[in-house]
Amino acid sequence: xxxxxxxxxxxxxxxxxxxxxxxxxxxxxxxxxxxxxxxxxxxxxxxxxxxxxxxxxxxxxxxxxxxxxxxxxxxxxxxxxxxxxxxxxxxxxxxxxxxxxxxxxxxxxxxxxxxxxxxxxxxxxxxxxxxxxxxxxxxxxxxxxxxxxxxxxxxxxxxxxxxxxxxxxxxxxxxxxxxxxxxxxxxxxxxxxxxxxxxxxxxxxxxxxxxxxxxxxxxxxxxxxxxxxxxxxxxxxxxxxxxxxxxxxxxxxxxxxxxxxxxxxxxxxxxxxxxxxxxxxxxxxxxxxxxxxxxxxxxxxxxxxxxxxxxxxxxxxxxxxxxxxxxxxxxxxxxxxxxxxxxxxxxxxxxxxxxxx
Numbered sequence: 001x002x003x004x005x006x007x008x009x010x011x012x013x014x015x016x017x018x019x020x021x022x023x024x025x026x027x028x029x030x031x032x033x034x035x036x037x038x039x040x041x042x043x044x045x046x047x048x049x050x051x052x053x054x055x056x057x058x059x060x061x062x063x064x065x066x067x068x069x070x071x072x073x074x075x076x077x078x079x080x081x082x083x084x085x086x087x088x089x090x091x092x093x094x095x096x097x098x099x100x101x102x103x104x105x106x107x108x109x110x111x112x113x114x115x116x117x118x119x120x121x122x123x124x125x126x127x128x129x130x131x132x133x134x135x136x137x138x139x140x141x142x143x144x145x146x147x148x149x150x151x152x153x154x155x156x157x158x159x160x161x162x163x164x165x166x167x168x169x170x171x172x173x174x175x176x177x178x179x180x181x182x183x184x185x186x187x188x189x190x191x192x193x194x195x196x197x198x199x200x201x202x203x204x205x206x207x208x209x210x211x212x213x214x215x216x217x218x219x220x221x222x223x224x225x226x227x228x229x230x231x232x233x234x235x236x237x238x239x240x241x242x243x244x245x246x247x248x249x250x251x252x253x254x255x256x257x258x259x260x261x262x263x264x265x266x267x268x269x270x271x272x273x274x275x276x277x278x279x280x281x282x283x284x285x286x287x288x289x290x291x292x293x294x295x296x297x298x299x300x301x302x303x304x305x306x307x308x309x310x311x312x313x314x315x316x317x318x319x320x321x322x323x324x325x326x327x328x329x330x331x332x333x334x335x336x337x338x339x340x341x342x343x344x345x346x347x348x349x350x351x352x353x354x355x356x357x
Contacts, residue, residue, distance in 0.1 A: 007061060007173070007174055007247060008247040008248075010057075010060055010061065011057070011061065011243050011244060011246055011247055012244055014056060014057035014060045014061070014243075015027060015053035015054060015056050015057035015240050015243075016053075026241075027049070027050060027053040027237070027240070028049075028050070029050050029233050029234055029237045030048055030049045030050045030233050031233055031234075032044060032048075044230075045225050045228060045230055046225055048233050048236070050233040050236045050237050050240075051068045051231065051233070051236050053236070053237075053240055054066075054068055054204075054236040054237070054239050054240040054243075055067060055068055055204070057240055057243050058173075058188075058190075058194065058204050058206060058243070059206055061173045061174075061243075062168075062173045062177060062179055062186055062206040063177055063179045063180055063206075063209075064179045064186070064206040064207050064208050064209055064213060065206065065207050065209065065213070065214075065217050066204050066205070066206045066207075067204065067205050067206075067207075067217065067220050067221060067224060068190075068202065068203070068204050068231045068236055068239070069202075069203035069204060069205065069224060069229050069230070069231060070201070070202070070203065070229050070230055070231050070232075070235075071189070071191070071201050071202065071203045071229075072098075072169065072187065072188065072189025072190065072191060072192075072202075072203040073098050073102070073189075073203065074203045074224075074229040075187040075188070075189075075203035075204055075205040076098070076099055076102065076167065076187055076203070077102060077223075077227075077229070078205055078220045078223040078224060078227075078229060079136075079165045079185050079187050079205055079220065080102060080103075080106065080112075080134070080136070080165075081219065081220075081223050082134060082163055082165070082184075082185065082216055082219055082220075083106075083111075083112055083133045083134040083163075084133055085111055086110060086111065086112065086113065087112060087113065087132075087133030087134065088112070088113045088114075088115060088131050088132040088133055088134075088162075089103065089106065089112040089113065089114050089115070089132070089133065089134050089136065090115045090117060090125065090128045090129055090132045090134070090135045090136065090157075090162070091103050091114060091115070091116060091117070091135075091136040092116070092117065092118075092119040092136070092137070092138050092141055092146075093116040093117060093118060093119075093326070093328065094118075094141055094144050094146070094326050094328045094329065095119075095136075095138045095141055095142060095167075095326075096138065096142040096167065096169075097319075097322060097324045097325050097326065098324075099136070099138070099167070100324070100326055101324055103136075115128040115132070118146070119137060119138065119139065119141060119146055119148045119153075120141075120146040120147060120148060122148075122149045122152050122153065125148075125153055125156070126152075126153070126156040129156055129157055129160040129162055130160060131160070132157065132160055132161075132162040133161075133162055133163065134162055134163050134164075134165060135153065135154075135157040135162050135163070135164045135165070136165050136166075136167075137150065137153060137164065137165065137166045137167070137178075137183075138166075138167045138170075139166065139170075139171070139176075139276075140170050140171065140276040140279065140281065142169075142170065142281075142335075143274075143283050143319045143329060143333060143335040144274060144283065144328075144329065144333075145274040145275060145276045145281065145282060145283055146276075147276045147277070150166070150176075150178055150181050150183070151181050151182070154178070154181055154182040154183055155182065158182065163184045163185070163212065163216065164178075164182070164183045164184050164185075165183070165184065165185045165186070165187065166178040166183045166185075166186050166187070167186075167187050167188075168186045168187070168188055169187075169188050169189045169192050169193070169310070170276075170279055170281045170309075171278070171279055172188075172193045172194070172246070172250055172279075173186075174246065174247060174250050175250070175254075175278055175279055176278075179206065179208045179213075182208075183208065184207065184208050184210070184212050184213055184216055185205055185206065185207050185208070185213070185216050185220070186205070186206045187203065187204070187205045187206075188203065188204050188205075188206075189202075189203055189310075190202035190203055190204045190239050191203075191308065191310070192308070192309055192310025192311075193246060193249070193250060193310040194239060194242060194243055194246060194310075195238060195239045195242035195243075196242040196245065196246060196249050196310060196311060196312060197238075197242055197311060197312060198308060198311035198312075198313065199238065200235045200238040200239060200242070201235065202231055202235050202236070202238075202239045203231075204239075205220055207220065249312060249340055250280065252340040253280035253338050253339055253340055254278070254279060254280050254338075255343075256280065256314075256338045256339070256340070256341070256343045256346060257275070257279065257280040257281075257282060257338040259343045259347075260282075260338065260343065260346065260347060260350070261273060261275055261282070263347055263351070264282075264284055264350075267351065267354055268287075269286050269287050269288075269354045269355070269357045270284050270285070270286060270287075270354065271285050271286065271287050271332075272284065272285040274333075280337065280338040280339075281309065281335070281336070281337055281338075282335075282336050282338070283319075283333050283334065283335045283336065284333070284334050284336065285330055285332050285333050285334075286332050286334065286354065286357055287332075287357060288332060288357055289331060289332055290318065290320060290321075290331040290332060292332060292357045293318040293331070293332045293333070293334050294318055294321070295353075295356055295357060296316075296334060296353045296354055296356070296357060297316055297317060297318055297334060297353075299352070299353035299356050300316065300349050300350060300353045301349055302314065302341060302345055302346060302349040303315065303316045303336075303346065303349055303350060303353070304316075305317060307322075308337075309335070309337035310337060311337070311339060312339050312340050313339045313341070314336070314337065314338055314339035314341060314346055315336070315337040315339070316334055316335065316336045316337070316350075317334065317335055318331075318332075318333065318334050318335075319333055319334075319335050320333065
C-alpha cells in the first residue's frame with residue numbers, strides 16, 4: 001500500500017493485491033471450502049484470502065490486528081469470551097439490546113458476575129472496577145448517545161487488572177480510535193458504517209498490538225474457528241468494497257447531522273435531542289407517548305423506517321418497539337441514523353412527520 005497518513009487514502013488502497021503488471025487492482029472473491037495441504041490454511045473455517053484483505057484494511061484503520069466475524073454480535077460474543085468463566089464484567093446498563101441480552105445470559109448461567117454502570121459516570125465506573133476481568137464500553141451508547149471518558153476508564157481498568165473492550169460501531173475508526181487510547185479490543189458491526197450500504201451482515205474485532213492484545217487475538221481466533229462464527233467470502237468482499245467510500249459517506253452524514261441538530265432543537269414537538277457532539281447518530285424524544293413517536297416514524301417518505309443504521313440512506317426507529325430494548329430507554333425516543341441524502345430534503349420530510357404529532 002502507498003505510504004500515506006490520511007485515513008481517506010488508506011481506505012482506498014488498503015487490502016489490494018501487490019501491484020504487478022497485468023494484475024488485478026481489486027482482490028478477487030475466493031470461493032473455496034478447502035485448500036491444498038502444507039499451506040498456511042487447510043480449511044476455510046480457519047482463513048480465506050478475501051477475509052485477509054478486509055482484515056488488513058480494517059486493522060490498518062484501527063491500528064491493530066483484525067479478525068472478521070459473521071456478524072457484529074459474533075464479534076461481541078467472541079470479545080466477551082476474553083473474560084475468564086465466572087469473572088467480573090463491568091458493562092453499561094444501557095447499551096445495544098443484543099449486547100444487553102448477551103450480558104444477561106452470561107450472568108444467568110453463572111459465566112460472569114455483572115456490574116452494570118452508567119458508562120458516562122466516570123467515578124461510578126472506576127468504583128466498579130475492583131476485581132474486574134473485563135470492562136465493556138459503548139461510546140456513544142445505543143440509543144441514549146451517552147459518551148464515556150475513554151482515556152480515564154481505560155487507564156483505571158488497566159490499573160485494576162482488567163481488559164477493555166470497546167464497541168466502536170457508532171463512532172467509526174474515522175472519528176474515534178480506542179486502541180490508540182489503550183483499549184485491548186475494539187469491535188464493529190461492519191454491517192453498519194464500514195460496509196455502509198445495508199446489503200451485508202458482517203462483524204469485525206480488532207486487537208491491540210500489545211502483549212495483551214496479541215493474547216486476545218489468539219483467543220478470538222480460536223473462538224471464531226471453534227464456534228464457526230465465520231463470514232462468507234462474498235460478505236467480506238462487500239465489506240471491503242464498502243470501506244473504499246467510508247470517509248466520504250461519514251463526512252457527508254456527519255455534516256447532515258450537524259445541520260439537522262439546531263432545527264430539531266427548535267421544533268416544538270421535539271422535547272429533547274440526544275447528540276454526542278460528533279458522528280451521524282442521534283436520538284430525539286417527541287412530545288407525547290409511544291404512539292406519537294410511532295406516528296412520526298410512519299409518516300416519513302425519505303427517511304426509512306427500519307431497525308438498522310450506518311447506511312447511505314437515512315433511517316429512524318422508535319427503539320422501545322422491541323421487547324428486548326432496556327426499559328431505561330424512553331418510550332417516546334426515536335433513534336435517527338442520518339444518511340447522505342440532500343439535507344434539505346431530509347429536513348422537509350422529517351419536519352412534516354413531526355408536524356403530524
